[in-house]
Amino acid sequence: MDIRGKVAIVGVGHSEQGTLPGRSPEQLSIEAIKSALDDAKLTKEQLDGLITCKSVQGGNADVQVGPLFGLSPQYSQTLDYGTCNFSLHLAVQAILTGMAETICLVYGANARSGRFNFSASAPNLAGASGFVHIAGQGAMALQRHKKKFGTTDEQFGMFAVSEREWARLNPLAIFQDPLTIEDYLAKPYMVEPMRREDVTMISDGGVALIVTSAERAKDFPNKPIYILGMAEQSEIRGDYFDDYLMRPFLKKSGEQVWRNTGLKPSDIDILYIQDPTAMWDLQMVEHYGFVPEGEGGPWVAEGHTRPGGSLPLNTNGGQLSESYMWGWLHIVEAVRQLRGTVEPQRQVPNPELAMYCSTMTFMKGACSIIGTHQ
Amino acid sequence: MSAPRPKPLPDVKAPDTAGFYEAAKRHSLVVQKCNNCGEMRFPPLPICSNCWSSDQDWAEIEPTGTVWSWVVYHRALEPSFADEIPYAVGRVKTTAGPTFTVRLNIPIEEIEIDMPVTATFKDVNDEVSLLEFSKA
Ligand SMILES: [Zn+2]
Numbered sequence: 001m002d003i004r005g006k007v008a009i010v011g012v013g014h015s016e017q018g019t020l021p022g023r024s025p026e027q028l029s030i031e032a033i034k035s036a037l038d039d040a041k042l043t044k045e046q047l048d049g050l051i052t053c054k055s056v057q058g059g060n061a062d063v064q065v066g067p068l069f070g071l072s073p074q075y076s077q078t079l080d081y082g083t084c085n086f087s088l089h090l091a092v093q094a095i096l097t098g099m100a101e102t103i104c105l106v107y108g109a110n111a112r113s114g115r116f117n118f119s120a121s122a123p124n125l126a127g128a129s130g131f132v133h134i135a136g137q138g139a140m141a142l143q144r145h146k147k148k149f150g151t152t153d154e155q156f157g158m159f160a161v162s163e164r165e166w167a168r169l170n171p172l173a174i175f176q177d178p179l180t181i182e183d184y185l186a187k188p189y190m191v192e193p194m195r196r197e198d199v200t201m202i203s204d205g206g207v208a209l210i211v212t213s214a215e216r217a218k219d220f221p222n223k224p225i226y227i228l229g230m231a232e233q234s235e236i237r238g239d240y241f242d243d244y245l246m247r248p249f250l251k252k253s254g255e256q257v258w259r260n261t262g263l264k265p266s267d268i269d270i271l272y273i274q275d276p277t278a279m280w281d282l283q284m285v286e287h288y289g290f291v292p293e294g295e296g297g298p299w300v301a302e303g304h305t306r307p308g309g310s311l312p313l314n315t316n317g318g319q320l321s322e323s324y325m326w327g328w329l330h331i332v333e334a335v336r337q338l339r340g341t342v343e344p345q346r347q348v349p350n351p352e353l354a355m356y357c358s359t360m361t362f363m364k365g366a367c368s369i370i371g372t373h374q
Numbered sequence: 375m376s377a378p379r380p381k382p383l384p385d386v387k388a389p390d391t392a393g394f395y396e397a398a399k400r401h402s403l404v405v406q407k408c409n410n411c412g413e414m415r416f417p418p419l420p421i422c423s424n425c426w427s428s429d430q431d432w433a434e435i436e437p438t439g440t441v442w443s444w445v446v447y448h449r450a451l452e453p454s455f456a457d458e459i460p461y462a463v464g465r466v467k468t469t470a471g472p473t474f475t476v477r478l479n480i481p482i483e484e485i486e487i488d489m490p491v492t493a494t495f496k497d498v499n500d501e502v503s504l505l506e507f508s509k510a
Contacts, residue, residue: 119452123383123385124385125417125504126475126476128383128384129504130447130452130461131476132451136463140443141443143443143487144487147488189448190449191448191449192448239473242467245443
């Protein structure tokens with residue numbers, strides 16, 4: 001089935017970001033929904049679908065958000081893993097099959113003020129060996145990449161540096177201090193070969209999108225941003241082969257989306273990658289075909305992803321420098337860039353196509369291509 | 375000074391992993407082996423993921439392997455390890471096949487990807503011996 005241009009994003013919104021004690025994930029979800037409804041000039045009564053995304057620390061199921069939402073839409077669902085891509089794909093399927101016509105997608109989390117322990121050690125051999133936190137797995141993959149392809153710290157650090165350059169143009173971004181490659185290299189390792197700057201900081205907040213059919217989208221005040229392609233690939237079997245930390249299964253998600261859309265990586269004007277660590281950026285620019293495998297290091301060092309570069313990456317500052325919303329703010333930024341409505345200092349000139357790639361740890365991958373024309 | 379925070383230990387009594395830790399106490403490296411199709415794996419599973427047989431045993435393997443990759447913790451992300459910083463963790467591919475992600479008992483400046491290593495065991499207490507890998 002060709003899904004190209006049949007569903008559009010017509011509203012985006014979010015709560016404040018940062019440390020927001022005393023507000024539950026569900027309350028932050030409602031704040032985000034209100035913001036997205038305001039953006040779309042819609043009332044909650046006009047929604048007939050709600051897809052919530054469970055919080056990284058638990059909570060935020062549809063039946064938990066529902067009592068605060070105050071209405072029971074025809075269609076409601078919850079996905080257990082975030083990143084917005086999986087939720088967006090489910091919404092497209094629901095709209096194209098007639099289950100609902102106008103759906104709100106929402107994420108809310110208070111992992112920061114709730115002191116969610118990202119370093120919790122499992123009661124197994126790896127945990128007892130001190131192999132904790134996603135930085136451990138990211139660093140393990142990076143070390144292997146360095147050995148296999150000759151990637152250097154000077155090259156890899158450009159992901160964190162370029163995201164900080166973008167963040168400094170974004171008032172919402174939490175990290176605003178300047179970060180040059182020299183500053184980066186002077187920082188200590190956290191989990192060698194990865195530094196603190198290569199790893200996300202957890203935060204509180206909510207994010208929401210309003211998605212509807214292309215026919216209805218024309219009635220909304222904002223320029224519709226159409227879903228042009230989407231693909232997923234699972235690796236739910238998990239850690240069963242030697243190279244699983246390198247996540248080669250993501251190549252299949254890329255092959256699907258390029259085949260289904262007839263597009264190629266060089267057609268994409270702006271790229272978004274969900275980045276709990278900068279290693280995810282390196283893996284996905286390679287696996288999705290933006291650069292050949294092994295050449296991501298020299299490529300990013302050439303400055304392509306920076307403001308003014310040939311392929312702006314995470315123009316919001318990404319999870320490394322903007323806020324940790326499990327990737328949800330990436331697609332909000334992509335929509336605003338395509339509408340042409342971000343602050344002028346970071347507006348990419350006349351973008352028509354954006355791509356957003358995300359993963360759920362080492363077990364699932366997804367991507368979406370969105371654009372200004374059907 | 376408060377008492378030092380206890381370090382996390384594996385659950386050595388859990389039914390599916392107890393055999394591994396019993397062997398570790400004897401400083402023997404074992405993995406789960408399917409008696410139907412011969413697949414070897416670690417961590418263990420209640421059934422074989424290849425053929426779905428539940429007929430399986432622990433099998434001793436050669437205590438040798440190579441370093442697939444490695445990292446060094448310079449910050450105690452689990453606070454109880456603060457007194458061991460910096461420490462190295464490696465993903466080791468054993469000669470028999472299964473991989474283990476455990477401590478490398480090797481000077482950090484000598485660790486390299488693909489270096490040969492051999493299994494050793496650190497006796498933590500009467501019940502727990504932890505697998506590590508040392509220079510072959
Ligand atoms: Zn079997």
